Amino acid sequence: MNRAEIVAWAEANYLDLEFTAARRWLAEEPGRKAVGFLPVYAPAEIIHAAGMLPVGIHGGGDRIDIIRGDAYYQSYICHLPRSVVELAVTGRLDFLTGALFPSTCDVIRNLSGMWKVMYPEKYSRYVDLPQDFAKGVGGDFWTHELRELVHDMGELRGSPITEDELRKGIGDWNRRRALVRKLYAKRRDEPHNVPTDELYQLLRAGEIVPFEEFMTMAQAYLDVCDKDGRRPRDNARVIVIGAFCEQPPLGLIRTIERAGCYIVDDDFLIGNRFLTREVDCSGDAVRALAETFLNHTVANPIVYERDADGKKKLVGERLRAARAEGAIFSAPSFCDPALLDRPMLQAGAAREGISFISFKYAENTGQFQQFREQAGTFSDAIKLWGNV
Amino acid sequence: MSTVVRDQSQELQKQLISGYFDSLSTANEDGKKVVYTFVPGNLTELIRAFDLLPVLPEINALQYGMRQKTGQFILDAEKAGHSEDVCTYVKADLGMIRAGNIGPTGKKLPKPDLLLLSYTGCYTFMKWFELLREEYQCPVVMLHVPYQGDGKISPAHRDYVVQQLKEKLIPALEELSGKKLDEDRLKEMLKLSAMAEDDLVAVFQSAKAKPSPIDAWFGGVYYIGPMFTAFRGTQAGVDYYKLLRAEVEERIRLGKGPITPEGDMNQERFRLVAEGPPNWTSFREFWKMFYDEGATVVASTYTKVGGTYDFGFRHDYTRPLETLAEYCGECYTNRNVPTRIDMLVKYVEEYEADGFIINSVKSCNSFSAGQLLILREVERRTGRPGAFIESDLVDPRYFSAANIKNRLESYLQMIEARRAGGHVSGLEVSP
Ligand code: SF4
Ligand code: SF4
Numbered sequence: 001m002n003r004a005e006i007v008a009w010a011e012a013n014y015l016d017l018e019f020t021a022a023r024r025w026l027a028e029e030p031g032r033k034a035v036g037f038l039p040v041y042a043p044a045e046i047i048h049a050a051g052m053l054p055v056g057i058h059g060g061g062d063r064i065d066i067i068r069g070d071a072y073y074q075s076y077i078c079h080l081p082r083s084v085v086e087l088a089v090t091g092r093l094d095f096l097t098g099a100l101f102p103s104t105c106d107v108i109r110n111l112s113g114m115w116k117v118m119y120p121e122k123y124s125r126y127v128d129l130p131q132d133f134a135k136g137v138g139g140d141f142w143t144h145e146l147r148e149l150v151h152d153m154g155e156l157r158g159s160p161i162t163e164d165e166l167r168k169g170i171g172d173w174n175r176r177r178a179l180v181r182k183l184y185a186k187r188r189d190e191p192h193n194v195p196t197d198e199l200y201q202l203l204r205a206g207e208i209v210p211f212e213e214f215m216t217m218a219q220a221y222l223d224v225c226d227k228d229g230r231r232p233r234d235n236a237r238v239i240v241i242g243a244f245c246e247q248p249p250l251g252l253i254r255t256i257e258r259a260g261c262y263i264v265d266d267d268f269l270i271g272n273r274f275l276t277r278e279v280d281c282s283g284d285a286v287r288a289l290a291e292t293f294l295n296h297t298v299a300n301p302i303v304y305e306r307d308a309d310g311k312k313k314l315v316g317e318r319l320r321a322a323r324a325e326g327a328i329f330s331a332p333s334f335c336d337p338a339l340l341d342r343p344m345l346q347a348g349a350a351r352e353g354i355s356f357i358s359f360k361y362a363e364n365t366g367q368f369q370q371f372r373e374q375a376g377t378f379s380d381a382i383k384l385w386g387n388v
Numbered sequence: 389m390s391t392v393v394r395d396q397s398q399e400l401q402k403q404l405i406s407g408y409f410d411s412l413s414t415a416n417e418d419g420k421k422v423v424y425t426f427v428p429g430n431l432t433e434l435i436r437a438f439d440l441l442p443v444l445p446e447i448n449a450l451q452y453g454m455r456q457k458t459g460q461f462i463l464d465a466e467k468a469g470h471s472e473d474v475c476t477y478v479k480a481d482l483g484m485i486r487a488g489n490i491g492p493t494g495k496k497l498p499k500p501d502l503l504l505l506s507y508t509g510c511y512t513f514m515k516w517f518e519l520l521r522e523e524y525q526c527p528v529v530m531l532h533v534p535y536q537g538d539g540k541i542s543p544a545h546r547d548y549v550v551q552q553l554k555e556k557l558i559p560a561l562e563e564l565s566g567k568k569l570d571e572d573r574l575k576e577m578l579k580l581s582a583m584a585e586d587d588l589v590a591v592f593q594s595a596k597a598k599p600s601p602i603d604a605w606f607g608g609v610y611y612i613g614p615m616f617t618a619f620r621g622t623q624a625g626v627d628y629y630k631l632l633r634a635e636v637e638e639r640i641r642l643g644k645g646p647i648t649p650e651g652d653m654n655q656e657r658f659r660l661v662a663e664g665p666p667n668w669t670s671f672r673e674f675w676k677m678f679y680d681e682g683a684t685v686v687a688s689t690y691t692k693v694g695g696t697y698d699f700g701f702r703h704d705y706t707r708p709l710e711t712l713a714e715y716c717g718e719c720y721t722n723r724n725v726p727t728r729i730d731m732l733v734k735y736v737e738e739y740e741a742d743g744f745i746i747n748s749v750k751s752c753n754s755f756s757a758g759q760l761l762i763l764r765e766v767e768r769r770t771g772r773p774g775a776f777i778e779s780d781l782v783d784p785r786y787f788s789a790a791n792i793k794n795r796l797e798s799y800l801q802m803i804e805a806r807r808a809g810g811h812v813s814g815l816e817v818s819p
Binding site for chain 2: 071072073074076077081101103105106107109110111112113114116117118125126127128130131132134136137138140141144301304305306308311312333334335336337339340341342343344346347360
């Protein structure tokens with residue numbers, strides 16, 4: 001497969017709000033089931049271990065008109081939940097047997113309850129991530145939550161999930177995470193060969209297509225990036241911070257890149273990379289999955305920051321790891337987690353003399369002129385003056 | 389006679405709160421250590437058991453809001469880089485710190501020696517104390533209270549909180565105070581808590597009388613003051629609630645309506661249930677709109693943010709840590725949307741309300757996200773109309789008095805029309 005074919009496949013899935021790939025997979029064999037999950041992090045491997053299809057629910061972006069979703073949300077609430085509701089009330093999520101709502105923020109938390117009211121016949125679960133990180137405290141709590149989830153997923157599919165299935169499911173997700181990390185490393189090292197709009201659509205496809213299909217396509221993409229080298233440009237290397245839940249429109253990602261920036265690290269679809277190392281599946285796999293969460297997640301506003309200086313250090317650390325020259329704080333409007341975090345991160349960036357710009361977007365933002373100007377000026381300044 | 393009795397509890401409440409702020413202003417000189425924490429999940433008895441002083445930043449913001457001082461604080465915080473989109477309590481607090489950390493009563497507030505992040509019912513709490521940690525460079529204890537995703541507190545969730553109390557919080561408080569936890573003392577305090585809670589519930593439930601002797605939202609804010617700040621578990625708290633209850637019972641006997649800043653509410657024309665917090669910057673003006681229409685709020689959810697007692701929860705001194713854990717999980721904003729709907733339906737029915745009003749505050753996703761669905765569901769289940777108002781807690785830019793008044797009047801007219809047999813549906817109000 002060549003790059004154009006892979007990208008076309010990814011784009012088709014990204015654009016498809018009917019979730020055709022998932023529906024096709026369900027139709028292939030009677031009894032198959034799919035379970036959705038909202039951002040930011042949900043243990044999707046448990047759904048996978050049950051032989052069901054995990055489906056990331058990321059709203060409808062700029063590809064859906066909100067007709068009924070607005071009747072559920074006030075104007076000062078972010079856009080994501082209204083497009084999720086729009087997808088739901090228009091029947092586009094009917095193929096899901098259940099949905100998981102992680103403890104990302106109070107909007108998704110409350111949506112979990114709204115779901116129970118709107119779809120009492122469907123399975124839904126609030127997934128409360130631990131905010132205590134001691135093995136015998138938060139570790140026990142999270143293990144307990146995961147075991148309940150394992151139990152529920154077993155019930156949903158009709159038979160208990162075995163230990164072997166869990167080990168295999170979690171092991172598969174280890175492979176998936178490793179592959180995604182490879183893609184990110186490749187982009188960091190050769191951003192000219194891995195444009196973010198392509199990588200992003202690939203990962204978006206990965207949220208809805210079956211596991212093996214994604215693994216095949218992602219590996220194929222990595223291979224073509226190796227083969228079909230492009231010429232680097234004199235772009236500024238930037239990291240994009242804050243877009244971890246409501247996703248930016250693809251046009252915004254492209255605008256940043258076309259304005260002369262290489263995105264070399266970001267938070268998009270961060271759930272894919274939330275755990276930063278493989279889960280040891282040799283023993284009690286659920287316990288191992290829980291304990292991996294305690295100490296090996298990315299720093300993200302949905303998890304309590306234990307290090308008093310952690311927020312301040314973060315931008316510099318990420319910048320250096322990505323060999324970037326500047327940071328773009330890009331958060332959804334009305335997003336508490338991103339916007340409450342932002343002043344702390346910016347103070348840290350300022351402390352280290354890191355150049356940054358900031359803006360807000362909504363998933364359905366359609367005008368990019370202002371972003372183009374801002375990002376263009378930013379990249380010019382970096383190229384001219386370096387990271388000052 | 390009744391005037392004197394009435395004034396007594398108001399006077400006592402005022403004394404308690406101002407005495408509390410006085411004690412904060414001299415905390416450093418008195419050698420008292422200070423623990424900042426939040427109203428939902430406030431562990432006042434535990435903090436007090438170590439002779440530490442609790443400070444509640446939401447109360448400071450609220451009090452400043454009532455004094456119309458928060459507008460400038462918020463602007464200052466926004467100028468310093470805080471987003472206009474986020475909770476205004478946080479920005480009011482940060483603005484207040486920048487202005488010298490003078491409390492709402494004009495007296496200095498002590499810096500925290502510990503930030504007890506009771507992570508209950510609100511995501512913003514986590515960010516708020518991460519931000520304060522940067523201001524004060526002091527330790528934080530995160531107490532994670534699981535959300536009632538399934539509408540209940542499971543034993544595992546309770547045990548998780550108890551473990552955190554045992555392994556993190558109590559050792560931190562012991563270190564800060566230099567004292568070991570005296571469990572007997574804690575138990576004594578919890579006994580007092582339950583006594584005061586009984587009386588508080590009786591006060592709230594007095595609103596089932598017709599006319600209601602209390603306003604359970606605007607007036608309720610005063611009633612919960614001591615309970616939600618620093619007086620749970622104290623004899624002063626018990627005395628206050630006993631007195632308040634006696635006054636309220638006397639008002640029932642006399643067939644009197646609630647006390648309002650405009651005087652006694654003489655004619656109860658409408659009985660309403662309220663969801664969400666009131667607005668603080670125009671609190672009196674807002675209340676007057678209800679007063680002018682003869683509308684009394686007979687039950688409110690906001691008065692349950694620091695603990696929901698009217699469905700049976702009481703602090704149980706025989707299980708001190710478990711009861712504290714359960715208390716944290718019971719707070720209103722830690723309840724899921726179906727449970728909130730059930731509560732509102734119950735209130736509308738049991739308090740025989742004509743309808744309900746939702747004040748949706750821009751600041752607060754914890755309350756606001758889902759309220760439009762709540763509106764429709766409560767209407768559907770009770771058959772009674774709801775009104776939807778939008779404002780904010782402490783940001784005066786989001787309180788549009790004329791609009792709100794107008795819509796409130798229209799809403800109440802609709803209720804009247806319904807009484808007369810006309811068709812009624814809900815009403816949405818935006819600023
Ligand atoms: S965009 Fe932000 S506020 Fe909205 S649901 Fe996601 S995390 Fe919550
Ligand atoms: S978001 Fe709501 S509950 Fe949280 S601090 Fe702000 S007003 Fe309070």
